[in-house]
Amino acid sequence: MNNFREVNDDILRDWLSFREEMVLGTLTKEDKKHYIYFDEICESILKNVPKQNQKYVKSQLDRLDKNFMDYLCYWNEKYYRNGFCDGVQLIGGCFKL
Numbered sequence: 170m171n172n173f174r175e176v177n178d179d180i181l182r183d184w185l186s187f188r189e190e191m192v193l194g195t196l197t198k199e200d201k202k203h204y205i206y207f208d209e210i211c212e213s214i215l216k217n218v219p220k221q222n223q224k225y226v227k228s229q230l231d232r233l234d235k236n237f238m239d240y241l242c243y244w245n246e247k248y249y250r251n252g253f254c255d256g257v258q259l260i261g262g263c264f265k266l
Contacts, residue, residue, distance in 0.1 A: 181250055182246065183252060185245065185246055185249060189245075206235075207227070207234050207237075209235075211227070211230045214226065214230065215227060215230075
């Protein structure tokens with residue numbers, strides 16, 4: 170039997186990817202208030218960095234962006250996966266004799 174708490178390449182991961190694509194394409198006004206405008210923030214930072222340091226600062230900002238996105242993806246998957254598993258266990262517990 171598949172242990173859904175293990176993070177594998179499975180249908181739950183596919184669903185999470187699908188949801189991510191759908192949600193980012195349909196942001197509400199409230200969503201936009203809480204959106205991280207990383208590109209605009211980076212542009213603002215780079216405008217205030219001396220020319221000779223811009224390449225380095227940009228590479229570090231790109232690295233920060235990637236790291237932050239990896240962090241969010243990891244915790245979102247863990248949160249949804251565990252919520253799904255908890256729900257399945259709760260329902261399954263109703264049928265135990």
